[in-house]
Amino acid sequence: MKDKLGSFVIADPNKCTGCRSCEVACFTMHNKENKVAYTVGTVEIPVIPRLYLVKDDKFCMPVQCRHCEDAPCLNTCPVKAIKRENNIISVVEERCIGCKTCLLACPFGAIDLLPQYKDGKEVEQIGIDDSNKMAYKCDLCKQNNKLACVEACPQEALKLVTPMDDKKSKNKQAALSLLMTNK
Numbered sequence: 006m007k008d009k010l011g012s013f014v015i016a017d018p019n020k021c022t023g024c025r026s027c028e029v030a031c032f033t034m035h036n037k038e039n040k041v042a043y044t045v046g047t048v049e050i051p052v053i054p055r056l057y058l059v060k061d062d063k064f065c066m067p068v069q070c071r072h073c074e075d076a077p078c079l080n081t082c083p084v085k086a087i088k089r090e091n092n093i094i095s096v097v098e099e100r101c102i103g104c105k106t107c108l109l110a111c112p113f114g115a116i117d118l119l120p121q122y123k124d125g126k127e128v129e130q131i132g133i134d135d136s137n138k139m140a141y142k143c144d145l146c147k148q149n150n151k152l153a154c155v156e157a158c159p160q161e162a163l164k165l166v167t168p169m170d171d172k173k174s175k176n177k178q179a180a181l182s183l184l185m186t187n188k
Contacts, residue, residue, distance in 0.1 A: 011074060011092035012167045014056075014143065014152060016066035020162035023065035028054035030157030034146055053119055055143045056154060067154065067163070070094060070115040070143040078107035078116055078142075086140065095144040103138035116142045 031054035056069040072094045079087040079094055086100035087107055096107075098121075108116045118138045121128040128137040145165075146152050155163045 011072040011094075012145065012165055013071045014069050014145070014155060014163055015166050016069075017162045017164075018064040018066040020160045021064070021066045021158075022160055022162075023058055023060055024159065025058055026157040026159060027056060027067050027154035027163060028052065028058060030153040031055050031143075034149060034153035053141065055141055056115075057117070068113060068115050069154075070111075071113055072143075072145065073112075077110035077112060078140075081106045081110040090147075093145050093147050094142070095147060096140045096142060098139055101139045103140070107140050111142075116140055 029052060032052045035055060056067040058065055058067050072092060076087070076089065076094050079089060083104060083106060084100050084102055086097045086102070088095060088097055103118060105118055108118055117140075119141045121137045121139050152163075152165060155165060
């Protein structure tokens with residue numbers, strides 16, 4: 006087992022109310038450079054976050070990338086458009102050809118294929134009447150030192166999980182409870 010397992014964001018479905026604050030915060034964080042984020046979506050460019058909310062009759066929660074140690078998306082990408090850097094799995098947008106291989110490989114359904122935008126318009130594919138699609142997924146806000154979705158959640162339903170830290174904490178709690186029962 007690796008000494009350093011990648012962190013990821015997880016939601017507590019008992020706390021999530023489906024307000025979509027996480028989606029708006031994600032979109033805003035990732036669209037500051039093209040100045041779309043200041044309007045939080047426009048008629049031309051819809052709000053497209055890197056996570057998405059799923060709901061049923063009782064629960065709702067966002068689906069996000071788990072930044073797998075043996076990431077199927079990374080392993081199957083034929084053009085190496087998915088990379089691991091500092092235990093974060095991310096898409097190299099310039100390399101992605103929109104082949105859908107990563108989308109099919111992801112066991113969590115956390116990758117989406119979405120249109121690319123430039124100057125407020127969808128980028129058209131050459132030779133066909135459709136927009137150019139690109140893999141889109143959570144990158145743990147790698148260009149920022151805060152997680153936009155976690156910070157924005159009013160119910161504190163989202164948290165960053167670091168598996169090795171959590172494991173050590175649980176081991177310590179188990180050892181302490183054993184010591185207490187033996188007294």
